[in-house]
Amino acid sequence: MTPRKPPSARGAAVALLDQVIGQGRMLSDSSGVLRDLKGSQRAEALRLATDTLRGLERADRLLSRVVRKKPPLHVRNALRLGTVELCLGGDAHGVVSDLVSHISTNNRYRHLKGLVNAVLRQMAEGAGRPWNDLRIPRMPRWLREPLAQAWGNGSVSAMEAAHFKGAPLDVTAKSDSARVAEMLGGTLLPTGSIRLTDFGQVSAQPGFETGEWWVQDAAAAIPVRALNPSPGMRALDMCAAPGGKTLQLAAAGAEVTAIDTSERRMDRVRENLERTNLSAELVIENVLAFDKSGYDLVLLDAPCSATGTIRRHPDLPYAKDGSEFGELIALQAKMLNHAVSLLAPGGRLMFCTCSLLPDEGEVQIEELLERREDLQTEPTVFDNLGIEPEWLTEEGGLRLRPDYWSDLGGMDGFYMACVTQRT
Structure with missing residues (x-):
């Protein structure tokens, strides 16, 4: 043979x-x-x-x-x-x-x-x-057309240029970001993340085995920075895997409960907690069935089209066709309603999606505020985070796009908004 x-x-x-x-x-x-x-x-x-x-x-x-x-x-x-x-x-x-x-x-x-x-x-x-x-490769029509309608052809072309360049590696330090940036030879970004443009195998980099940092796009690290968790706060991370935000909350000293439906993906969260010597309660459950309440902080990184991650995942436009948008948007609304019910009095909810589509971001918050007159957004949480003022949105959220920070290597497309009860 x-x-x-x-x-x-x-x-x-x-x-x-x-x-x-x-x-x-x-x-x-x-x-x-x-x-x-x-x-x-x-x-x-x-x-x-x-x-x-x-x-x-x-x-x-x-x-x-x-x-x-x-x-x-x-x-x-x-x-x-x-x-x-x-x-x-x-x-x-x-x-x-x-x-x-x-x-x-x-x-x-x-x-x-x-x-x-x-x-x-x-x-x-x-x-x-x-x-x-040859021209910069374009996104497929099923995605390009709704994005052009939302942001204009010029902005979409700028996003496509960012997608074509690809993405550097961003990491979040457990503590002392300046020291970790120097150790890795990286650049400390305005928001506190560390950017590496010349790196080899991630697990072979200094400080990885000892848990001094974890991989997390700069845009994805902003929601927890905006919540500014402190020791003793009760924090709930809904749809937690792969766990970057859970690690951020735990590193700040919060008492963290992390929920996700996938046991396999939660295994990765558990491994990262062990590597970084951080702790959180891990719950494998449908977040809509989770009924414990009284949390000071609730973070909902809801399932979405992930259209904001194409610079790192160029397979997405070819593996998807947009047919799931309607189902995802309906699910996000249900999760938002449920997440609000889990807050303690005076608590804060951070809703976010790694999507470029307003229907999965700005529109979700606008409709939530229409449904619940007792709620309001709190845009001041984004003050002093190293972001540009023009990234703030009319309804009080924050819109990030791949073409932002183009001179620094871009960022993932992301939307986030902090919601609180009116006083």
Whole structure:
């Protein structure tokens, strides 16, 4: 029996593209493809797939000039990956030979190895040189149109430029952000997060094993900073996984209860609490069924379209189609109503979503205030946080977008608002 050829990072990346584009699966749900790869190969496969998804529109435009008839999806994804890698400066010999070898070992597509060889050689020899002359890849119409209606075409184009650049790594320090920034060689952002632009394996960075920091986009760290928790406060983190906000609350000394429906995702929260030597009560339950009340702080990072995270997750526009928007918006409204009922007198609720759609942010708060005349927003919680005043919204929330801080590397799209009872 011929021994099985070990998987390659490029081959795994093509399989990841098949699942995202062909099956509508997010990269985070495709871990089985990476099971047989070593750690460095796994990271390389994810990088290759991510780069290809960011540059997919450009790759397709270049390929359309040399391929008259579209080949099957698996072969097309191999050509897309090879085109992007070659246009970004990848070694021509390694890219071409590896992808030709990958296709030749597939019984279904091996007859197309000659096509793959010919096309990728054309790309290596100059067909891909116009790469930087092509337009910035656009979001699909199902997402671009509602965003253009909300923010205007110019703002959407700026967001797409931020998506195409990708994202640096942001981390939150358990304490003493300035010291951790110096230790990691990072930049301390105006809001207190630390940004790393040149980093290797995250778990190999100084201070990770000892729990001195955790990965968290700068935008996602603002809600807890705005709540300003203090020791002894009772805090509830609804929809808590992956746990960055739970860690922030616990690091401030709050007595934290974290809820999520997913046992697997809560395992990750538990691991991060152990690594950082922080504590919280973890509850695996539907948040709508949770009925303990009397919390000084309630944080609801509600399930949403996640359209604000495309700069880090370029698979999202290809894995989704917008069909779930209505269901998510209805769920957010139910969760908001329930979250308010869990507050202690004088308590504060922070509602947030990592969405660019006003229906999942500004509109939710506007409608909540219409339903409940006894509630109000508290925009002053965003004072002195290092944010720009123009990011504040009419109903008293805070709108963040990927094109903000463009000179610093951008941020996730996020909406948040603090709600309290009128006095």
